[in-house]
Amino acid sequence: MQFKRKDLLGIRELDVSEIEYILDLARSFKEINERSIKKVPTLRGKTVIHLFFEPSTRTRTSFDIAAKRLSADTYSITASTSSVVKGETALDTLKNLEAMKPDVFVIRHSASGAPWQLAARTTASVINAGDGMHEHPSQALLDMLTILDNKKSLRDLNVLIVGDIFHSRVARSNIWGLTKMGARVVVCGPATLIPPNIDSMGAQISNRLDQCIPQADVIMVLRLQKERQQQMLLPSLREYSTWYGINAKRLEQAKPDVLIMHPGPINRGVEISPEVADGPRSVILDQVTNGVAVRMALLFLLGQR
Amino acid sequence: MQFKRKDLLGIRELDVSEIEYILDLARSFKEINERSIKKVPTLRGKTVIHLFFEPSTRTRTSFDIAAKRLSADTYSITASTSSVVKGETALDTLKNLEAMKPDVFVIRHSASGAPWQLAARTTASVINAGDGMHEHPSQALLDMLTILDNKKSLRDLNVLIVGDIFHSRVARSNIWGLTKMGARVVVCGPATLIPPNIDSMGAQISNRLDQCIPQADVIMVLRLQKERQQQMLLPSLREYSTWYGINAKRLEQAKPDVLIMHPGPINRGVEISPEVADGPRSVILDQVTNGVAVRMALLFLLGQR
Amino acid sequence: MQFKRKDLLGIRELDVSEIEYILDLARSFKEINERSIKKVPTLRGKTVIHLFFEPSTRTRTSFDIAAKRLSADTYSITASTSSVVKGETALDTLKNLEAMKPDVFVIRHSASGAPWQLAARTTASVINAGDGMHEHPSQALLDMLTILDNKKSLRDLNVLIVGDIFHSRVARSNIWGLTKMGARVVVCGPATLIPPNIDSMGAQISNRLDQCIPQADVIMVLRLQKERQQQMLLPSLREYSTWYGINAKRLEQAKPDVLIMHPGPINRGVEISPEVADGPRSVILDQVTNGVAVRMALLFLLGQR
DSSP states (O other), X not given: OOOOOSXXXXXXXXXXXXXXXXXXXXXXXXXXXXXXXXXXXXTTTOEEEEEESSOOSHHHHXXXXXXXXXXXXXXXXXXXXXXXXXXXXXXXXXXXXXXTOOSEEEEEESSTTHHHXXXXXXXXXXXXXXXXXXBOHHHHHHHHHHHHHHSSOSTTOEEEEXXXXXXXXXXXXXXXXXXXXXXXXXXXXXXXXXXXXXXXXXXXXXXXXXXXXXXXXXXXXOOOOTHXXXXXXXXXXXXXXXXXXXXXXXXXXXXXXXXXXXXXXXXXTTTBOHHXXXXXXXXXXXXXXXXXXXXXXXXXXXXXX | OOOOOSOBOOSTTOOHHHHHHHHHHHHHHHTGGGXXXXXXXXXXXXXXEEEESSOOSHHHHHHHHHHHHTTOEEEEEEGGGSGGGGTOOHHHHHHHHHTTOOSEEEEEESSTTHHHHHHTTOSSEEEEEEETTTBOHHHHHHHHHHHHHHSSOSTTOEEEEESOOTTOHHHXXXXXXXXXTTOEEEEEOOGGGSOGGGGGGTOEEESOHHHHGGGOSEEEEOOOOTXXXXXXXXXXXXXXXXXXXXXXXXXXTSOTTOEEEOOSOOOBTTTXXXXXXXXXXXXXXXXXXXXXXXXXXXXHHHXXX | OOOOOSOBOXXXXXXXXXXXXXXXXXXXXXXXXXXXXXXXXXTTTOEEEEEESSOOSHHHHHHHHHHHHTTOXXXXXXXGGSGGGGTOOHHHHHHHHHTTOOSEEEEEESSTTHHHHHHTTOSSEXXXXXXXXXXXXXXXXXXXXXXXXXXXXXXXXXXXXESOOTTOXXXXXXXXXXXXXXXXXXXXXXXXXXXXXXXXXXXXXXXXXXXXXXXXXXXXXXXXXXHHHHTTSOSOHHHHHHHHOBOHHHHTTSOTTXXXXXXXXXXXXXXXXXXXXXXXXXXXXXXXXXXXXXXXXXXXXXXXX
16 A cells, blocks of 8 residues: 555544554564664655644654654744744744745644644645644554554454543544554543543443453553643542552452553553553553654655655 | 855845855755755754854744755754853853854844854854844845846845834845845835934835835835834834735735735734735745755855865 | 773762773864864764753753764753653653663753662663762863863872852862872862862862962862852852952962863853953863863763663
């Protein structure tokens, strides 16, 4: 198959063969990151601009490492330091940078849908690095790659996503991706943090965490933004932790080979306990490693056009 | 001819043959930016330091892209994150960095004349990326390059510069450059924003915009800093827009091939209307594209010494 | 000899042969920084991450220039822009970045000892770029290199360190290093800024500056943090300057070939007068130049493992 897209915006619009193609390619890039000389000349002379309207260090660093290991030249523009603060629109910022002839924009924006709007107005490729509460496709791809490193297939796998589903673009991209690949997804969290339409995306809803754990092959723990408490969406962090925190006691009921995942950064002792985060079932750091490989694959596919 | 300067500080001190030489060189670099592999090894192993005492994203990014496409290594030092905040003088900051053996400093400073003072005290080359209300030579050069992409010659061309002339280093560098090259420059804006001595630089003053438009071959629209209103230099933004905003209605009187230019970032609906900024006569994004080529030319000339 | 360490954390733990080995290597790198093409392919394909939990421009830039002149790819993570602000621990930040397969971390942290704790938990190499009031080994190495550029040997040399010894990691690393190499170190400053145990490190204490100056072969002037006055550790800056400021009058008693050193950034007119800082005995900018060479040596030794 050939990958023909200009942009990589969401998991929802990808078909199964595209996802498999990206994951296969990412597997081939994983090896480069283990070498002593972690660099290939593939994107030499290409220009990648990280255009972040919302701050990020880890995702931006992961994309940046991916781009430089492919020999691209990279630039970081963040809203707080850019002309954006002078009142320029996101579109004008994009068009201005486009005139400098970049090959790929990696865009993060707090508004859901912004990367689509911007991608439609530039001839450069756009990778969505997270938009509002909508999609974070490279995260879902690295999550799928990490599961497949440990499980034979995604088909019929039971994936449990725990926490603040409502605000989570990680959850949404994973639900689109995992259900497409044949997995069963259950989401679990406080009722105030479960979006009403989530079942129409193909996920089942539960608010009985302890009933869900025994069936789960994979437990994805979401980060709890502490601000949610001030927004009255949560009683208290301690209560959240009691009801939804993933800890060793709770995992006694789990399958012995359950995978524990988290997109990071983790709040130790809130949504996940240290002994689970650092325990033998945790693949949290493998997710990070796979993130570089997945982003190399995406940059390779779009940057070579 | 041979370009013999250590520094590129202002347009005022350049002679016509130097300007032509830089523009010719920039034209040859434009082609590199259109290639699939946008990189040449010209400045490999050279060190370019962006030393910005005043924040900037677009000019810095343009210089940075220019430098990296010539294969230089680049570093960005901004006053807000540097030892400058620890009370060190600009000169000590420069001397300290000079001891690390850079080849070129790209300097922006809010004080008019600062790049000259610093250039006199370093053996490295200095490019002025904007000093106070004084000069912004790379902007004037990219503006001239953009005009010459569309007009046979600068000689006898009528250039109208509209807006806040008083605070504009873009206006000053363009007046020096354009009049040197034989163009006629008229500046137009509210009386409070026209500096008294501007005619001694070779520009004519008008405050009747609608009388100036029909003769203009080029209209350069300057960005209006919204702070000027608080400084009591303007009645209101709406009134400014009514009297000096460039919009489609006003352009009905213009020559059909008039060029609309703006150094960016634009305030849509204030000094320029969206239909003009995005219209067929606008070369605003071409200016940005030419900016990279002009800066490649400057870095090439000074970085190779 | 062979350098077998994974990390370079402190001068205290180095033996004389290791220090000499690093300084010899740094001397060989000095020459690269004088070339027209200041770049060698030694660390091509290696990843160096500057992980700064405390802000710094000059040390970070020096390490960054050193790394890029060895052809490494570099990334800067600073606490103020990173997930650290989201409540992640320093260790989680490190482990996360480690999963992206860097070769070397250059770490600065406000807590004394932090680089040791972090180094013990990562397989990547760690260079301590300054921890709390504890060590700043690359500074001491560049100081020793600078002295040896001007003096035959460190053995029996009289080195006088003046100022805020208490808060100075530069002083501590230099005391460990210089005494190891056979120099005699005297520290001098206000009693409130001399730590009680400093003599156990091998330094002598004096608070009579004018009695120490005639014997000194080297005077290291420390930066005075102006905040110390608010902390009631100093009467006033003027009084500090009168008693401990190094100026031309005071240097009349000094040996004619005394070296004046300062780790920068300098407070002109406080701890050092402009005519001394810029005078013929000052090697302050040579220290900066040597800093790049020393850091190239350290990155070379650790990055090639």
